[in-house]
Amino acid sequence: MPLMITRKKVLYIRLPYELDVKDFKAVQEDILKYSDVKEVRLDFKDVPYLQSKLIAELIGIKKTTISKNIKLVLTNIQEGVQQVLEISNLLDHFTLDRDFSSYSLHELSYLLLDPEMNESVIEFIVGNFNEQYAQLVDEFLSSDDPILIESALLIIGKSHNYEYTETVKTCLDSPYPNVVRSAILVLGWFGDEESKQKIYEFLKDEHIDVAEAAAATIALLADENDALAIKEYLDSDDERLRKIAIQALSLINDEFSFKFLVEHLKKENNEFLRAHLAKAISYFNKPEVANILLNMLKEDSLKIREAAASSLIRIKATDKIDEIMSLVHDKDVWVAYFAVKAIGELCKDQKCSEDLIKLYPTVDTQVRIAIIEALGKIGADESEFLFQLLDDANEDIRKEALNSISLLNKEMAIESAYNALKDSSWVVRFKAVEILEELKPNGFEEKLKIHTKSETNRYVKDKIYSVVGEL
Amino acid sequence: MFELKEEGTSVVVYLKGEVNAQTGLELKNKVLDIFKKTPTVVLSFKGVMYMNSSGLREIIDLLKRSKKENKNLRLCDMSNDIKEMFSFTGLDKVFKIYSDEAQALKG
Numbered sequence: 308m309p310l311m312i313t314r315k316k317v318l319y320i321r322l323p324y325e326l327d328v329k330d331f332k333a334v335q336e337d338i339l340k341y342s343d344v345k346e347v348r349l350d351f352k353d354v355p356y357l358q359s360k361l362i363a364e365l366i367g368i369k370k371t372t373i374s375k376n377i378k379l380v381l382t383n384i385q386e387g388v389q390q391v392l393e394i395s396n397l398l399d400h401f402t403l404d405r406d407f408s409s410y411s412l413h414e415l416s417y418l419l420l421d422p423e424m425n426e427s428v429i430e431f432i433v434g435n436f437n438e439q440y441a442q443l444v445d446e447f448l449s450s451d452d453p454i455l456i457e458s459a460l461l462i463i464g465k466s467h468n469y470e471y472t473e474t475v476k477t478c479l480d481s482p483y484p485n486v487v488r489s490a491i492l493v494l495g496w497f498g499d500e501e502s503k504q505k506i507y508e509f510l511k512d513e514h515i516d517v518a519e520a521a522a523a524t525i526a527l528l529a530d531e532n533d534a535l536a537i538k539e540y541l542d543s544d545d546e547r548l549r550k551i552a553i554q555a556l557s558l559i560n561d562e563f564s565f566k567f568l569v570e571h572l573k574k575e576n577n578e579f580l581r582a583h584l585a586k587a588i589s590y591f592n593k594p595e596v597a598n599i600l601l602n603m604l605k606e607d608s609l610k611i612r613e614a615a616a617s618s619l620i621r622i623k624a625t626d627k628i629d630e631i632m633s634l635v636h637d638k639d640v641w642v643a644y645f646a647v648k649a650i651g652e653l654c655k656d657q658k659c660s661e662d663l664i665k666l667y668p669t670v671d672t673q674v675r676i677a678i679i680e681a682l683g684k685i686g687a688d689e690s691e692f693l694f695q696l697l698d699d700a701n702e703d704i705r706k707e708a709l710n711s712i713s714l715l716n717k718e719m720a721i722e723s724a725y726n727a728l729k730d731s732s733w734v735v736r737f738k739a740v741e742i743l744e745e746l747k748p749n750g751f752e753e754k755l756k757i758h759t760k761s762e763t764n765r766y767v768k769d770k771i772y773s774v775v776g777e778l
Numbered sequence: 779m780f781e782l783k784e785e786g787t788s789v790v791v792y793l794k795g796e797v798n799a800q801t802g803l804e805l806k807n808k809v810l811d812i813f814k815k816t817p818t819v820v821l822s823f824k825g826v827m828y829m830n831s832s833g834l835r836e837i838i839d840l841l842k843r844s845k846k847e848n849k850n851l852r853l854c855d856m857s858n859d860i861k862e863m864f865s866f867t868g869l870d871k872v873f874k875i876y877s878d879e880a881q882a883l884k885g
Binding site: 466498523524526554560561586592621 | 866
């Protein structure tokens with residue numbers, strides 16, 4: 308027979324291993340008996356398989372709960388049951404959930420070893436931490452299993468259990484890198500400044516995860532002396548260590564850190580790390596940052612230019628619009644491209660749109676596309692200019708123009724989108740459907756349905772079906 | 779200093795500009811004050827451009843104190859850059875972080 312309890316208007320029913328029709332009948336009766344219940348949770352933890360004759364009973368329970376306006380949740384469904392529900396096309400009709408409260412301590416320990424379950428089990432124990440779970444944590448800590456020890460540390464850290472601080476410190480001497488890493492992080496979360504000196508030793512650890520945790524924790528616990536100690540790692544031959552040092556200095560974010568990062572920018576040759584530096588420097592709230600990023604916008608590497616442009620956008624460098632605009636004239640296509648991208652995000656002034664339109668005939672196709680996109684983002688109504696571009700020979704230009712019109716002039720966008728359904732390029736037709744879906748003009752679904760009769764492209768057809776439903 | 783919005787039994791606090799030692803401390807005191815009257819506070823990071831470790835430490839301390847008082851502290855609307863700071867320090871595993879305000883209010 309099913310085991311049943313109620314708590315806060317929720318009826319919990321644990322189903323037996325050998326589930327039978329009579330058990331589901333009993334469930335039905337229980338639901339009817341408890342008139343004030345708002346939710347029923349059927350626990351399938353012990354049920355490995357669902358016979359097909361039980362499907363009808365389960366549907367009956369679902370119908371009963373719907374008629375009584377009760378939420379039905381199936382918990383701890385095992386693979387065998389899930390497969391039966393999938394085959395019967397019923398999976399979408401039920402709400403599934405995991406409920407660890409019906410698992411024994413032994414079972415929970417076992418689940419922790421499953422990488423897919425580990426995080427949610429830890430979350431459950433943290434949320435329900437009591438004497439029983441404290442004992443479990445002690446057992447894990449004295450075990451030989453690195454996953455269980457790590458789980459114990461994360462439970463301690465996440466539940467802010469400061470009485471374990473000394474135990475966590477002893478885990479810094481563990482032979483297991485994952486345990487050491489977790490101990491370092493937890494000591495950082497606990498703000499344990501006493502451990503900082505010892506954590507410094509791990510900056511040179513052969514396991515990069517451990518070194519990274521050490522740098523992050525030192526940054527988290529940092530005082531005015533720590534930037535200098537971290538700076539040493541900017542000169543390491545190991546690129547990974549240099550990256551970690553950049554991240555840590557950016558998090559410490561004091562005067563010294565800024566100075567060290569700017570100095571390092573002069574000598575760092577790695578393209579990836581320079582892009583990383585652009586981002587790290589942009590986290591400092593300092594007037595000189597925008598000029599540093601403007602200079603990086605002119606570097607040879609596309610990666611660095613992209614990082615510089617997005618960092619200028621991030622810091623909202625609106626006072627640098629004139630300087631960025633001057634880069635739009637750069638003979639290097641990609642400098643111009645990223646400058647236009649930045650203008651599109653930063654400027655909301657019609658003057659910027661006018662300047663970009665003047666420039667349009669003189670620039671490369673890639674920059675033209677960026678200008679069209681920027682015009683849509685700036686917001687000044689330049690739809691007349693964009694309208695002319697709908698006849699351009701290049702399909703990407705037509706598509707981008709259509710998109711920007713949709714951001715600036717709804718009436719023109721609807722008319723243009725209907726016309727664009729006849730465009731020779733499927734990419735443009737696809738964009739037209741997206742715009743009609745977004746703007747939803749009267750009768751658009753009917754017109755799209757008619758269009759499917761002549762549409763030859765599979766992607767456009769599928770898109771229309773997703774908007775109007777299968778015909 | 780901080781814009782607030784009441785949503786049922788929750789209060790959304792909109793952080794702005796820079797989260798450092800000073801603004802972090804102000805935030806902590808403000809939220810602890812709000813917790814006297816409400817069980818759940820959502821911190822929206824939408825307007826945050828800069829954050830450093832001192833600011834982060836104040837937010838950790840706020841979490842610690844909210845747990846002690848059985849209150850719910852939820853974070854939302856973080857840019858990828860701010861999210862990276864949390865994951866670098868492993869704090870993404872400690873805080874309840876939601877993609878947007880609606881999700882955070884739902885819990």
